[in-house]
Amino acid sequence: MNSSTLSGRTALVTGSGSSGGIGAAIVQVLAAAGARVVIADLPHLKASALSQCEALSRYGYEARFCELDVGSQQDWERVIAELAQDGLELDVLVCNAGINSPSAPENQSLDDWERILRVNLTGPFLGMQAVLPSMRVRGGGSIICIGSVSASVVTPPTPGLSNAAYHASKAGLGMLAKTVAINHARDGVRVNVVAPGSVLTPMLARGGKGAELMANTPMGRLADPAEIANAVLFLASDAASFITASTLTVDGGYSAV
Numbered sequence: 574m575n576s577s578t579l580s581g582r583t584a585l586v587t588g589s590g591s592s593g594g595i596g597a598a599i600v601q602v603l604a605a606a607g608a609r610v611v612i613a614d615l616p617h618l619k620a621s622a623l624s625q626c627e628a629l630s631r632y633g634y635e636a637r638f639c640e641l642d643v644g645s646q647q648d649w650e651r652v653i654a655e656l657a658q659d660g661l662e663l664d665v666l667v668c669n670a671g672i673n674s675p676s677a678p679e680n681q682s683l684d685d686w687e688r689i690l691r692v693n694l695t696g697p698f699l700g701m702q703a704v705l706p707s708m709r710v711r712g713g714g715s716i717i718c719i720g721s722v723s724a725s726v727v728t729p730p731t732p733g734l735s736n737a738a739y740h741a742s743k744a745g746l747g748m749l750a751k752t753v754a755i756n757h758a759r760d761g762v763r764v765n766v767v768a769p770g771s772v773l774t775p776m777l778a779r780g781g782k783g784a785e786l787m788a789n790t791p792m793g794r795l796a797d798p799a800e801i802a803n804a805v806l807f808l809a810s811d812a813a814s815f816i817t818a819s820t821l822t823v824d825g826g827y828s829a830v
């Protein structure tokens with residue numbers, strides 16, 4: 574991969590406004606590979622996103638920010654229309670935005686359950702609906718969903734708590750990605766999942782289980798966000814031209830034991 578791997582392409586990464594997150598690392602790696610990048614996140618992350626854009630522009634990379642709540646169909650329509658007004662259509666969509674809120678399943682409120690499903694599963698569904706028409710007309714594109722090993726492995730629960738909604742959302746995301754991949758395989762649109770293990774980000778820090786997760790990871794450490802971003806770059810690039818409906822696990826061996 575080099576600075577022209579994604580040259581001339583436009584990539585939007587959801588949930589990429591928070592510095593230190595996986596989304597921000599993906600934006601940096603895709604921009605360094607030559608893509609025009611769109612940082613999409615909730616309005617309260619505008620300042621952080623704009624400072625990322627500024628930092629990227631110092632390296633000569635092209636980056637912009639769009640306010641986007643992934644669970645809002647109107648937001649997706651507005652963002653796609655704003656980009657089209659500037660002559661931009663997406664070649665790469667990375668569905669990265671995600672949330673978690675551990676809770677005992679019997680105590681989890683319906684609102685909380687629906688909030689997690691809305692961001693982690695409905696968000697990618699709406700994103701795919703928004704970008705597929707233009708990707709099909711233009712002969713292709715690459716959609717990458719950030720799943721999790723939690724799609725297939727139950728992470729060690731804190732006593733009394735579980736991540737049931739999170740696990741369910743990531744498992745659902747895997748089948749959403751596969752289904753759309755098969756439906757659009759002949760349109761040149763590839764859809765894949767990157768499934769991280771434990772990555773050192775604000776989300777993991779909030780969970781307070783970093784040390785335990787590190788101990789349970791055969792490689793004995795957490796992933797750096799850039800290690801997830803590199804897997805995304807591969808799937809976004811033409812090097813992955815025959816790869817669709819697949820999951821690339823990036824977990825230091827966590828899910829194998």
Ligand SMILES: NC(=O)c1ccc[n+]([C@@H]2O[C@H](COP(=O)([O-])OP(=O)(O)OC[C@H]3O[C@@H](n4cnc5c(N)ncnc54)[C@H](O)[C@@H]3O)[C@@H](O)[C@H]2O)c1
Pocket residue numbers: 587588589590591593594595596613614615618641642643644668669670671672692719720721722768769770771772773774775776777
């Ligand atoms: N950190 C890990 O160990 C880990 C492991 C496996 C998978 N993941 C997945 O990686 C992705 C990124 O996680 P992270 O660790 O960087 O988390 P993070 O909390 O650092 O970042 C999540 C981002 O999503 C954004 N977001 C939340 N709700 C949104 C909405 N409605 N619309 C748009 N953006 C929204 C947040 O503002 C934030 O920028 C998530 O999908 C997460 O499930 C993380």
